[in-house]
Amino acid sequence: MITENKHWYAVLTRTNSEYKVRDYFSVQNIENFLPVQPHMTETNGQLSERLRLVIPRMIFVYIHPREMSIVRGTMNVYDFLRLIPGHPPTPIPESQMADFRYMIDYSTKEVILTGEAIPRGTSVVVAKGNLKGLHGELVRYEGKYHILVRVNLFGCALVSIPANCVKKEKE
Known part of the structure; x- marks a missing residue:
């Protein structure tokens, strides 16, 4: 596995597929972060705690630029988030x-x-x-x-x- 020159990138996913994409990345040994938080909801008078996506349709990956094709080829992934459309994906410090x-x-x-x-x-x-x-x-x-x-x-x-x-x- 490549360890130098890795950066964090935001990856856009299909709606309601964030958990599947996270699991695919984990199987491929791609370090990832899916921002979720516990959230209390009430259904039929019952309180229950569920995980809430902090940023729907987005997951973060820590990869070397050479691994971008693996990420793009993952099922339910649209593309990387870019500051300027048509330019290379923007790394997050x-x-x-x-x-x-x-x-x-x-x-x-x-x-x-x-x-x-x-x-x-x-x-x-x-x-x-x-x-x-x-x-x-x-x-x-x-x-x-x-x-x-x-x-x-x-x-x-x-x-x-x-x-x-x-x-x-x-x-």
Whole structure:
């Protein structure tokens, strides 16, 4: 397996096939990340916890550019997400992907994704709670404090957090 020059890429899938594509990638030994979070739903008065896709029709892969044909040839995959149509797939910086994955994996609150142009916030690191160690920006969004992680390719991921749980990052 190729280990150097690997990058994270966003892959577009057919509707309702994200889990199948994830399983195909796992069988092919392609490192992947499908962002899901627990979500409470009510059906006939009964509460149940289900996994919710954070970004429908998208899965992330960590591959060398030579492995792109394997990914494209996987059943139910449309293509890679590109910043400019017709150009090569756009890699996602490793640090952004690491912070995004950490937020998804460890947040007990719903992660909000937005393409809004949110002004830069104060660079912080979470000092306590389940997101301890997460680097991001402290911003006010919809009247509440949120920690924000920017992912250049598709916008911002935010999760609400008390302002006393973060500390300003040293420059």
